[in-house]
Amino acid sequence: MPREITYREALREGLDEEIARDENVCLMGEEVAQYNGAYKVTEGLWKKWGDKRIIDAPISEAGFIGMGIGASMLGIRPVMELMFYSFAYVAFDQMMNNAATCRYMSGGLINCPIVVRGPANGGTNVGATHSHTPENIFANMPGLKVVTPSNPYDAKGLIKSAIRDNDPVYFMESTVLYGMTGLVPSNDELEGGELIVPIGKAKVAREGSDLTLIAHGRAVVTSLAAAEILGAQHGISVEVVDLRSIRPLDEETIMESVRKTHRAIYVEENKPFCGVGAQISSMIMEQAFDDLDAPVLRITSADAPAFYSPPIEKLQLPNADEIVARALTIC
Amino acid sequence: MASKTANPSTVPFADAPINASLTGEQKIDLLRTMVRIRRFEQTSLKYYHDGHIGGFLHLYIGQESVAVGSISLLGEHDHVITAYRDHGHALSVGMGMDECMAELFGKKTGCSKGKGGSMHYFAPDKNYWGGHGIVGGQTPLGAGLAFALKYKGLKGCCLCYLGDGAINQGAFHEALNLASLWDLPVVYIIENNGYSMGTSQARSSAFPKEGLAARAEGYNMAWAKIEGVSLYEIRAGVQEAVARAHNESKPTMLEIMTYRHKGHSVADANAEKYRTKEEIQRYMNEHDPIEFWKNVLIGEGVITEDDYKAINKEAGAEAEASAAFAIKSPYPDESEIFDDIYWEVDNHTEAGRTGRHFFHG
Structure with a gap:
């Protein structure tokens, strides 16, 4: 029977499964580990996986996202959380220049299999600086992928695809949707034993x-x-x-x-x-x-x-x- | 300032273990690499003026010892990343003149297939990760390469080079904090040539009297200041930092004093205005790492003046041959515009075939 779980839980399941599947997948971001996530998306993952895989970053978006991009060039697959996607603007050079263009400028010698995820929405009374919706800005840049799940099923299936993708994927969620519930099948009822939603299919x-x-x-x-x-x-x-x-x-x-x-x-x-x-x-x-x-x-x-x-x-x-x-x- | 002629018995750091173990052939190889870098760049400058090369050309002439000395210390799991003045590092890691020259000419046979140009050389197979155009933008990437080594449990390090102008970028300070906080095996090497483009150090940076690298104190990071004219001094100083990275997984900030004989880039019209001609001439006379090393090796009896002339001639011929190679190489095809953007598209995967990736026309 499909279960009714929240968008937040669906994301967490997707992250958890990919951490288990691939030892090079790690999560990093502000408050993602010991605090259990500012929006509790990563709740329990640090306790389960420990310091190596779930990493609390200082408030330093250009630094830790740039660091994740560099690590991805050597085969690490970091999933980096922006507490708000608005903070991408602090890391803009790293996200636009380094992640998006290194492949091109190296003539295809490099790829950056990173995911940068977090909520990109307004409507929560936090003022303009925390309410940006940069999906059009990042989608403007060839080399980047922009994913915007609208429900728990897609949130789980798409985050798994994003992590497996060998290009940079900017994964934009919504704080308003984190508590939304929806039907998500459990793995044992799925052909292939897992939920995958391909990126690029409406x-x-x-x-x-x-x-x-x-x-x-x-x-x-x-x-x-x-x-x-x-x-x-x-x-x-x-x-x-x-x-x-x-x-x-x-x-x-x-x-x-x-x-x-x-x-x-x-x-x-x-x-x-x-x-x-x-x-x-x-x-x-x-x-x-x-x-x-x-x-x-x-x-x-x-x-x-x-x-x-x-x-x-x-x-x-x-x-x-x-x-x-x-x-x-x-x- | 080091003197133009060196007496082997008094050359500082010659007896450091990392230098004492060098064979004569290895010392000659170091000289050859520096000379090859210089001849490569002198040749590129000639063809730039002839209109064969577009955009920027940031020459490394005068700074060759920094890349050659430090990269000569590296092993299998050690990595290199730098900024846009990247030709010297590229040849030091073993990239060929042909692919590097062809890249300047914008040719298909260039190391980046003509897509990167002078500032964007890459050779991941030689642990060389660029070649980055935005000042300081490579410094978090350098921390990331070191992070990956630590994550994978490999004994290695990343040498991340930057200019003295980059030390005021915020990304660099964020990277320093992460490197120290997480004990990343990265060595930041500030190549201090005194000028961030046309602005002198005195007009651009606030720093303790001990030097720029002393800022590392604030991050609880080891640091050292090194005179950059001598390969012996560079190798001895950098080796300590590499050992710290390998053995303790700790970062270091090094400041290597050097000087660029040319302008910030070839397009720098004021190269002799913000610096006096006398200053430039003085450094060319007294701080030329090739001249210095040549004299060390002659003093040690490793080479003769004739040997040096032969090395110089050979390097000049190699550089000219690389220009001929570049000239006869084809330009990229227009069809290549859409290659090398998405890994999944290039590799014809299911993901690369799903959805529209490009929106022109």
Whole structure:
């Protein structure tokens, strides 16, 4: 029987299994070991695996992420936690120059099998510095992969794929989703004995025929809620496509859905300017123009830094009502 | 300042065990490597001015003893990483002139297939991890190479080179903290040539009177300052740090005093403005590591002036041959633009075939 576990537990299971599978996999980050993780994703892993595999790093993102990149060149597979993905900006040179371009500049002699994971979301009243959503920024860089699981099943399957991947994978989670529960099969009921979700394969999270909502990360959850309302209250059949990864991108699943429904809205918690939706809507326009019955819309976070005041910040993020209202303008 | 001529009985550090054990042939090899680096770079400069080489060209002329002396101490599990003034280290680890010259010319036969250029030489098969363009950016990577050695239980170390201009980058300080905190077998070698591009040390760095490396005190790390004109002194000083890394898994910060005879890069229009001509000439006369070592070896009776001339001639011919090789080599194909970005794509794996990786056109 599939079990109902949280997104946080699913990630932890994935990490635990990969640590057991490969002696070169180690976790490092601020408070990941003895403190059990700032968001408890790594809870219990230090007790189980000890100092060698689970490493508390000082508050020193450029240092320990750069160190992990260097170690990966010699075959270590570090999984590095950013307490908030916003802190990636402190390590930007290491993440953009060293991890992303060493392979190219060495003519393919080097690869960096690292994972940098952590929550990349707003909506928790922690102010602008802790609420960044850099998925579009990192996905802009060839050489990097950007993964954004929206549910516990994908969180487990994708983190395992990310760790096995031989390229740098930037794995963006959500603090709002950590407590979300979902069905995740236990290994003994799976063919092959483990849950693997390939990077680069989108999922049709809900089938429909009138409108496609395309989303990544937590915006998938919001889109599914909007789809319910649109179906129940407006008789509109909505398909929801969960990208799961932004780069590599499953464009076939997107185009297939748009060709079926003829209408598309990109929903994301990223900012609008040069956001992921800008890329996707451009691709839809180029590849499925004749199939469209309406312009492709984009619903994003407000184009402003994150507001601290809780009731106002809530208004900055996409919500189901906004999606419904925008959908009704094109359906 | 070391004198131009050396008397073997008074050359400091000649009797250090690591030097006393050198055979005459090994001493000649060290000379040959320094001369090859110089001739390689002099040749590259000529072709740069002729328009064959693009971008930057940061020459190592005057500093050759630092890479040659320190890298000569390394063994199977020892690794090297440096910044953008990387030609000397590359030839010291055993990379060939052909692949290095062709890289400058942007050719397919270059060590990085023409994708990296002067600042980005790599040879992982020779434990050489670059060649890094961002000042100080390689210093956490050096800690990481050392971390990997320790993780795998290998007795080795990483020599991580940086210029005196890099010591003020935040990433370097983070790396120092991690290296000391976690007892990583890394040796940071500050090649102090006195200038971070056109800004002198006095105008760029705050440091104790003992020198830049004394900053290591703040990280509870061993350090030493070494005069860099003599291979004997460099080898003796670096060997202590390598032994500390191998035997105690402890880091060291070394400051090796040196001087670049040329500008920051070939494009440095002010190379003789922020330094006086007299200063440059003085160092060229008195702090030329090749001239110094040649005189040591003549003084020891290991070589004659004629032997040196033969080595110099041979190195010059090798450098010219490498330029000829570079000239006749093809440029990369346009189709290679999308190679060497993702390991999974290059290796045609299932992951590399899943999803769209490139978005042009």
